[in-house]
Every structure is written in C-alpha cells, then in structure tokens.
Amino acid sequence: TQLLEQSPQFLSIQEGENLTVYCNSSSVFSSLQWYRQEPGEGPVLLVTVVTGGEVKKLKRLTFQFGDARKDSSLHITAAQPGDTGLYLCSGEYGNKLVFGAGTILRVKS
Amino acid sequence: GAVVSQHPSRVICKSGTSVKIECRSLDFQATTMFWYRQFPKKSLMLMATSNEGSKATYEQGVEKDKFLINHASLTLSTLTVTSAHPEDSSFYICSAGRLAGEQYFGPGTRLTVT
Numbered sequence: 001t002q003l004l005e006q007s008p009q010f011l012s013i014q015e016g017e018n019l020t021v022y023c024n025s026s027s028v029f030s031s032l033q034w035y036r037q038e039p040g041e042g043p044v045l046l047v048t049v050v051t052g053g054e055v056k057k058l059k060r061l062t063f064q065f066g067d068a069r070k071d072s073s074l075h076i077t078a079a080q081p082g083d084t085g086l087y088l089c090s091g092e093y094g095n096k097l098v099f100g101a102g103t104i105l106r107v108k109s
Numbered sequence: 110g111a112v113v114s115q116h117p118s119r120v121i122c123k124s125g126t127s128v129k130i131e132c133r134s135l136d137f138q139a140t141t142m143f144w145y146r147q148f149p150k151k152s153l154m155l156m157a158t159s160n161e162g163s164k165a166t167y168e169q170g171v172e173k174d175k176f177l178i179n180h181a182s183l184t185l186s187t188l189t190v191t192s193a194h195p196e197d198s199s200f201y202i203c204s205a206g207r208l209a210g211e212q213y214f215g216p217g218t219r220l221t222v223t
Contacts, residue, residue: 031210042115042202042214043153088152092210095158096143102152 006100023089024071032072037086115215132203138183139205147200159186193222
C-alpha cells in the first residue's frame with residue numbers, strides 16, 4: 001500500500017481539455033510537492049503546498065492542498081502538448097520524500 | 110531553482126564491470142542526498158540516503174555491497190554499481206535539497222548493462 005495514492009495513472013486527452021490529478025493519503029503531511037518529469041530527464045519541482053486549504057496557481061496549473069493536509073490536487077486548464085509528461089506528487093515522511101505512483105499525461109494536438 | 114548535476118547521462122557497460130555515477134549540487138551544500146531508481150513509466154524508487162561524512166542509509170531490499178554510495182563532500186555523492194548485471198539496467202536519479210520536503214533532482218543517468 002502506497003502512502004500517497006495518486007490517480008489517475010494514465011490520462012490521454014485532446015489539446016484544450018481540462019484535467020485534474022489527485023493525490024490522497026490517510027496520513028497528514030506538513031507539505032506536499034508536485035513534480036513534472038519528461039522522458040530521460042529528472043523531475044522538476046512545480047510547487048510546494050504547505051497550508052491546509054491552500055490554493056496556488058502557476059499559469060494554467062492550479063494546485064490545492066486539502067484542509068486536513070492529507071490530499072492535494074493538480075488541475076490543468078486548456079492542456080497543451082507541452083504539458084505531456086509524468087506528474088508526481090510527493091511528501092516528506094521521516095526525513096525523506098515519498099512519492100505517489102505518478103500520472104502519465106499525454107496531450108494530443 | 111537549485112541545480113543538481115549528474116554524470117554521466119548515459120553509460121553502457123559489460124556485465125561484471127562496475128560503473129560510477131556522480132551527483133553534484135552546484136550552488137548549495139547538501140549534507141544529505143538521495144539516490145533513486147526508476148523503471149519505465151513508473152515513479153521513483155528510493156534506494157538510499159547519502160549522508161556526508163557517514164555511511165549511507167539503504168532502503169529495504171537494496172544491497173549495500175552492490176550499490177556503493179560515497180558522500181565525500183557537501184557537494185558530491187557517488188553511486189557505484191558493482192559487478193553490474195543486465196537486471197541493473199535502469200534510470201538512476203539523485204536529488205539534493207536544503208529541505209527534505211523540497212528536492213532538486215539531477216537529470217538522471219541511463220545505465221545499460223550488456
């Protein structure tokens with residue numbers, strides 16, 4: 001059982017559509033991070049959410065942290081082919097990062 | 110953001126040989142670095158925590174004699190895959206960060222063992 005349950009595992013959509021990726025846990029996290037990874041490269045940090053109920057926006061990406069700090073979501077508006085990649089949520093657990101299983105997003109033009 | 114480099118980016122080696130991968134934090138000092146292994150289209154699997162000046166902490170199921178980690182300075186950690194076999198072929202990634210919850214990842218090393 002993973003500490004962070006991420007869904008969906010795979011998403012294939014058309015350019016211009018909206019999507020949401022979820023990251024859920026039964027444990028409370030002091031913060032959660034979202035990363036994006038392209039094939040053959042390391043993950044790149046997108047955002048850190050710290051406060052319960054927090055909403056952060058990064059251009060067309062909106063990140064939410066649940067009130068109880070057990071879950072987070074990533075919403076992408078009007079997805080573009082450049083958004084294609086593996087999205088990972090993570091949180092600090094015992095001085096190291098734990099990761100969700102990842103969401104492979106493919107945006108078709 | 111902080112920069113972490115990895116070298117080499119790709120390496121092909123013969124079965125039975127050893128391969129060393131370097132991970133450097135370029136603009137900050139890191140007392141702790143992490144080494145991950147990643148299979149195609151899968152999430153990151155933590156292998157070990159590299160501690161500057163002391164022994165690495167390995168995750169369950171990771172052979173410490175197989176994957177040697179040395180964190181000799183505050184900016185450099187190395188992972189040596191000893192007596193490599195084809196099943197060791199994978200994408201290896203390191204990370205470092207000022208905060209455990211916010212890591213900066215290297216670009217990864219693609220290891221192919223023939």
